[in-house]
Amino acid sequence: MKIGKGVEWVAHACAILALLPPKRALSKESLAEFLGVPAPYLAKQLQALSRSGIVLTHRGAKGGYRLAKSADLISLWDITASVEGTAPSFRCTEVRQNGPCGASEKECAGPCHIASAFARAEAQYRDSLGKVLLTDLVAAGTNEATDSRKQDIGLWLEQHATSVA
Structure with missing residues (x-):
């Protein structure tokens, strides 16, 4: 399963x-500056988060992005699904029916065991990401940051954050 860099960036x-x-x-430009990533590409990912209700967008010179709901209500799966979509990663094409020794329709009445295994694995993957809350990620990052870095981040946010109604 490949996860695009856009998921990492918006997480x-x-x-x-x-x-x-x-x-x-924070404006998309400020977020892009903080993360050291291209603003136009980040903007596409932020639009996906906005469409899914994870962030709110405020337009205008003093506009920007903020969370639409509490961080303890946002999971890593919510973020991933917003950017990557919710379609299954594995799509069974019933290849077991192909070729000179392909199985009959009757033999394929039940689900493909390979497709079933992928579906179970993906369900576990989604469930696992669903249990990781944004608050947990922020707490882990905060715990590993030095006091100096925390202070730098706080000052940077003060300088770049805008007031929204």
């Missing part, structure tokens, strides 16, 4: 947004 962006005080937002 980090959400962790930064979780640090903002209420009624404050």
Whole structure:
């Protein structure tokens, strides 16, 4: 299962947004600067988060992004599904019916065992990501950051966050 870099970027962006005080937002340019990633590409990923209700977008010179709901209500699966979609990663094409020794339709009445195994694995993967909350990720990042880095982040957020209604 391959996860695009956009998922990584917006997971980090959400962790930064979780640090903002209420009624404050960050522009896509500020988020991109903080993460050291291209703003136009990050903007596409942020739009996906907005469509799924994870972030709110505020337009205008003082606009930006902020979380739409509490960080303890946002899971890593929510973020991943917003960007990558929810379609199954594995799609069975019933290859067992192909070739000179292909199985008959009657033999294929039940689900393909290979497709079933992939489906179980994907369900466990989604369930596992669903149990990782944004608050857990922020806490882990905060615990490993030095006091100096925490202070730098706080000052940076003060300088870049805008007030929104």
